[in-house]
Amino acid sequence: MVKFCMLKVKNSIFSKEILESLSKKKKIIPSKFHYDYQGSKYFEKITQTKEYYISRIEKSILEKISKKINFIFGKKLTFVEFGSGSIEKIGILINKNVKNYVPLDISFDFIKKSSKKLLKSFPNLKIIPKYCDYIKYIKLPKNISNTKIGFFLGSSIGNFYNGEEKKFLKNAKKTLGKNNFLFVGTDLIKNVKILEKAYNDKKKFTEKFNLNLLNVINKNFKIKVKLKDFYYICSYNDKKKCMENFIVSKKNLLFKIKNKKIHFKVNEKIQTEISNKFTILKFKRIIKATGWKLKKYWIDSKKYYAVFLLES
Ligand SMILES: C[S@@+](CC[C@H](N)C(=O)[O-])C[C@H]1O[C@@H](n2cnc3c(N)ncnc32)[C@H](O)[C@@H]1O
Secondary structure, X not given: OEOOEOOXXXXXXXXXXXXXXXXXXXXXXXXXXHOOHHHHHHHHHHHOOOOOHHHHHHHHHHHHHHOOHHHHOOOOEEEEEEOOOOOOOHHHOOOOOEEEEEEEEOOHHHHHHHHHHHHHHOOXXXXXXXXXXXXXXXOOOOOOOOEEEEEEOOOHHHHOOOOOHXXXXXXXXXXXXXXXXXXXXXXXXXXXXXXXXXXXXXXXXXXXXXXXXXXXXXXXXXXXXXXHHEEEEEEEEOOOOEEEEEEEEXXXXXXXXXXXXXXXXXXXXXXXXXXXXXXXXXXXHHHHHOOOEXXXXXXXXXXXXXXXXXXX
C-alpha cells in the first residue's frame, strides 16, 4: 500500500529563499532547488554514469550491510529515508522484517512515482512518502511505532553550506527519536582528478542538472532566463575540501522578479552546489558534536566512500 502524506506543496517559501539567494552579491543557491521532477531525472542519470563512483560504491557497501541487517536490528522495522530520490538503494536492504517505509523528499512527484515502483517489488510493504525539507524536524506519520532506521544516502550529507550538516543531524535525531538508528553515506577526500571527473561526466548530465536550476527559477518566477546564456563549471576547493559547482553567465543580464532587479554580470559565477568531502576522523567529530553515537562504519577497499551507522 502507498499512502501519500501532504499532497499540497507550498511554493511560496521556496520562491522567497531562491529570491534571497539571487539578490545577494555572491549568489549561492542551496542544492535543494535543483530537484523539480526534471532535476530528479537528471540526477538519476548522473548516478548511472561511469564517472559517478558514489552510487556504485555505496550500493556495494549496502549489499554487504544487507547480509547483516537482521543481526543488527530486531523485527518490525520502519525505514525512514531522507532525500530518497529514485528509491533505488533502499531495495537492497528491505527484507521481511521491514514493515513500513517512509521516503522523505522535496521532489514529491518523483518520489510518488518511485514509491509505486518499489511497491511492485515489495507488495506487503506500507509506503508513506512525505514531502519535506529535511533540514528541519519532521513529524513522522503515526502508527509506525516500531524501531526506526533512518537513511541519508548518496553523499547528500556533503551538500550543506556553512556546517549545516550538524543542523540536519540534530534534527534527524529528533525526527527519529531515542533508541533509533541512522545510516549516513559519506564521500571521502580523494584524488582531485577522480572528483573532478565525477562532477563533469562525458554525457553532460551534471551540466544539464546544474543548468536546470534556471528552469526551476523560470517556472517559479515566470521569467525567461535562457539556459544558453550560461555555462557550467566545477572545481575542487582544496582549502575547504569540497567540490564546487557553478553556472557562469556569458553576458550581462537583468531580470525583474517580484519588483526586484536581479543582475547577472558577464562572467559572474553562481554557485549551484557544494559537495563536501570528509575524512573518517572529521565525520566522527561531527557525529559526536550532534549527540549521535557511532555504532559502526563500513568503507570500500579504495577508501573512496564510507557508510556510518549512528545510534540515537
Ligand atoms: C543527492 S540526491 C540523493 C538521492 C538518493 N538518496 C541517492 O542516494 O541516489 C538528493 C535527494 O534529496 C532530495 N533533497 C535535496 N534537498 C532536500 C531537502 N532540503 N529536503 C528534502 N529533500 C531534499 C532531492 O530531491 C534528491 O532526491
